[in-house]
Amino acid sequence: MKIGSETLDGDILKINLAGRMDVQGTREIDTIFIGYAASSQSVIVDLGAVDFLASMGIRTLLLVAKAISGRGGKLVLLNPDANVTQILEMAGIDTLIPIHRSLDEARLAVVP
Amino acid sequence: MQVDRLVIGNDVAELRRMTDWLLASGTASGIARDLVFNLDVCANEAVANIISYAYEDDKHHVIALELNTSAQGACLTIRDDGRPFNLLEVPVHQQPTSLADAKVGGLGVHLIRHLMSKCAYRRENGSNVLVLEMYATTAAKGRGADRRKPQTRGLAIPPVFPYERRRNNDRRRNGFISNLQLFATIPYEAVEAVLVDCATRDVAPGTVLLAPGQINNTLHLLISGRLRVHLDRVDSSDYIPIEAGGCFGELSIIDGRPVSAFVVAEVASRVLLIHENVFWQRLIPYPGVARNLLTVLSERMRQDRDIIVDQLKDKLALEHLQKEIAIAQQLQLSMLPAGDALFRDRPELQAYAIMEPAKNVGGDFYDAFLASADRLFVAVGDVSGKGIPAALFMARTITQLRMEAVRRRSPTAVLEAVNRALCEGNDSGMFVTLFCGMLETDTGKFSYVNAGHNPPLFLAADGTARFLKVRKGLVAGVIDRSRYPVSTCHLAADDTLLLYTDGVTEGANTDNELYTEERLLASVHADKWHDPRSLIEAIRANMAEFSGTAAQADDITMLALRFLGTRAAHQVVGKP
Numbered sequence: 041m042k043i044g045s046e047t048l049d050g051d052i053l054k055i056n057l058a059g060r061m062d063v064q065g066t067r068e069i070d071t072i073f074i075g076y077a078a079s080s081q082s083v084i085v086d087l088g089a090v091d092f093l094a095s096m097g098i099r100t101l102l103l104v105a106k107a108i109s110g111r112g113g114k115l116v117l118l119n120p121d122a123n124v125t126q127i128l129e130m131a132g133i134d135t136l137i138p139i140h141r142s143l144d145e146a147r148l149a150v151v152p
Numbered sequence: 153m154q155v156d157r158l159v160i161g162n163d164v165a166e167l168r169r170m171t172d173w174l175l176a177s178g179t180a181s182g183i184a185r186d187l188v189f190n191l192d193v194c195a196n197e198a199v200a201n202i203i204s205y206a207y208e209d210d211k212h213h214v215i216a217l218e219l220n221t222s223a224q225g226a227c228l229t230i231r232d233d234g235r236p237f238n239l240l241e242v243p244v245h246q247q248p249t250s251l252a253d254a255k256v257g258g259l260g261v262h263l264i265r266h267l268m269s270k271c272a273y274r275r276e277n278g279s280n281v282l283v284l285e286m287y288a289t290t291a292a293k294g295r296g297a298d299r300r301k302p303q304t305r306g307l308a309i310p311p312v313f314p315y316e317r318r319r320n321n322d323r324r325r326n327g328f329i330s331n332l333q334l335f336a337t338i339p340y341e342a343v344e345a346v347l348v349d350c351a352t353r354d355v356a357p358g359t360v361l362l363a364p365g366q367i368n369n370t371l372h373l374l375i376s377g378r379l380r381v382h383l384d385r386v387d388s389s390d391y392i393p394i395e396a397g398g399c400f401g402e403l404s405i406i407d408g409r410p411v412s413a414f415v416v417a418e419v420a421s422r423v424l425l426i427h428e429n430v431f432w433q434r435l436i437p438y439p440g441v442a443r444n445l446l447t448v449l450s451e452r453m454r455q456d457r458d459i460i461v462d463q464l465k466d467k468l469a470l471e472h473l474q475k476e477i478a479i480a481q482q483l484q485l486s487m488l489p490a491g492d493a494l495f496r497d498r499p500e501l502q503a504y505a506i507m508e509p510a511k512n513v514g515g516d517f518y519d520a521f522l523a524s525a526d527r528l529f530v531a532v533g534d535v536s537g538k539g540i541p542a543a544l545f546m547a548r549t550i551t552q553l554r555m556e557a558v559r560r561r562s563p564t565a566v567l568e569a570v571n572r573a574l575c576e577g578n579d580s581g582m583f584v585t586l587f588c589g590m591l592e593t594d595t596g597k598f599s600y601v602n603a604g605h606n607p608p609l610f611l612a613a614d615g616t617a618r619f620l621k622v623r624k625g626l627v628a629g630v631i632d633r634s635r636y637p638v639s640t641c642h643l644a645a646d647d648t649l650l651l652y653t654d655g656v657t658e659g660a661n662t663d664n665e666l667y668t669e670e671r672l673l674a675s676v677h678a679d680k681w682h683d684p685r686s687l688i689e690a691i692r693a694n695m696a697e698f699s700g701t702a703a704q705a706d707d708i709t710m711l712a713l714r715f716l717g718t719r720a721a722h723q724v725v726g727k728p
Binding site for chain 1: 168197
């Protein structure tokens with residue numbers, strides 16, 4: 041998996057994930073992902089380029105969201121594709137981590 | 153109907169290969185892409201679970217997959233030879249109601265049940281067989297709200313019974329945290345929730361992460377790479393390695409005192425930083441963490457102690473060696489006559505000698521004395537080996553030479569007797585190269601013998617110089633029957649002999665070139681010296697110029713003897 045990040049106006053951290061978020065893929069990015077998340081209160085995780093999501097990936101998303109939320113911050117997901125959305129919904133994650141379809145919407149959602 | 157098969161190992165690294173196979177087979181068979189995606193998810197979840205929970209050993213196992221595809225849908229059969237393990241009995245995933253309560257356990261099975269039309273498990277011939285079926289029509293069905301409702305279609309949910317979590321597999325599955333020594337034996341989930349709050353630091357090779365005196369309030373966990381702990385200097389050759397999974401900085405967060413060692417990255421490394429507050433408040437309360445910490449500390453203490461003991465041993469060995477060398481040098485030097493006071497009372501003779509011991513003392517020696525009123529005995533030798541044994545052997549050689557030179561007139565008889573004496577009881581296999589000669593002071597006749605030693609230089613009164621012709625003889629102390637036939641030459645007035653050891657001709661410079669006999673011969677040009685002392689000083693200066701900063705590897709010994717002539721001798725003898 042690939043992971044990158046950019047800082048948007050309003051001190052928002054946008055983390056861009058790409059590739060298969062399966063056991064191996066999640067393992068490749070989880071420490072960096074955790075590292076990024078440790079440094080920000082407002083996080084948008086762009087899943088647009090993630091073409092596969094397994095429970096291992098969901099667990100990492102959930103843990104990071106939990107940690108940020110525990111600090112009073114917020115994490116939202118941006119643009120997962122139809123298949124990935126289906127998995128998120130099936131796991132009931134969409135009710136806990138908001139999914140947004142546009143960047144503007146996502147930015148509004150994470151601003152404190 | 154199409155059937156494809158694949159066998160993979162019980163390693164999560166094999167999951168990608170399985171996916172490639174699934175995508176290729178699924179696409180080739182023409183089933184819908186969404187259906188292939190769902191199959192991919194379910195196969196990943198099922199096999200990841202099998203790898204994590206079905207094996208009780210750490211051995212290699214195979215998992216066999218079979219994919220049947222048709223227009224009606226797909227059926228994936230997964231067989232493994234693990235312990236009886238029914239994936240479908242994993243506790244039902246509870247839909248989370250809040251982030252704080254959300255659990256991820258059982259999610260994989262939850263996904264399988266909801267993505268597949270039918271799931272079945274059976275135990276067959278010692279294998280677990282899991283059959284996952286997906287009908288084309290169901291797969292095409294909409295996603296979303298209706299799917300989130302619990303479904304039991306095609307499968308009665310079996311009673312849930314507790315089973316032991318297998319920690320080893322858990323750890324294997326869960327990447328880096330499982331490698332951390334501090335959290336060995338602690339469930340991954342417990343630790344992960346804490347570590348998710350911690351920052352990581354990537355460092356380049358050579359980066360100093362901690363240095364003595366620094367105030368440190370962070371426990372460092374090495375996620376990947378390799379570090380070195382240097383107790384004394386940042387570049388010392390003694391260090392304790394920290395491998396991935398190890399920790400450091402724990403002492404300073406325990407006692408609050410400054411860091412006591414250097415921690416340096418040996419290769420590019422990634423470190424997880426746990427602030428002391430997080431450590432004390434959130435990690436230590438977990439049962440087992442404190443015990444693991446004590447284990448880590450104990451291991452560290454033992455390692456430190458071993459290193460200290462080794463260093464102490466080295467230091468003692470070195471001190472012992474230095475003492476031995478000092479004793480040997482003293483022994484060696486005390487045996488030799490003073491090189492600047494030879495034959496002062498003999499007007500027909502001039503002599504001068506030096507012996508400069510190398511650092512790790514060899515066994516060079518020279519000797520020159522009057523065996524009787526008209527016989528001057530001279531010898532130069534080099535004992536094999538170093539240290540006290542070489543010095544003792546040299547002492548024996550000199551004692552024997554002095555004894556025999558007084559008793560016997562011919563150098564052959566002297567050397568053969570000395571050789572026999574040295575062979576006696578020489579179990580250590582030491583030997584000595586030796587040149588010795590007898591000068592008749594009233595005639596200038598010089599008779600000499602050689603036991604494997606360098607040929608002396610003959611410097612004639614007319615300014616010419618040549619190496620004395622010597623017979624090759626076996627080194628002394630090896631075979632008691634060795635023969636040393638005599639050679640003779642004649643010293644006229646003002647002729648000079650230079651005896652030396654190979655510390656002269658084999659002195660090396662920084663390019664490892666040797667001084668050689670040629671350079672020795674070239675250095676003794678007549679205008680550079682006028683007596684034995686100035687001769688040796690000229691050679692020594694030339695050698696020093698040649699060797700530059702190179703360390704002296706061997707003892708350097710030279711003895712120069714000048715015969716002033718029979719007339720001078722008769723003058724003395726003739727005096728009342």
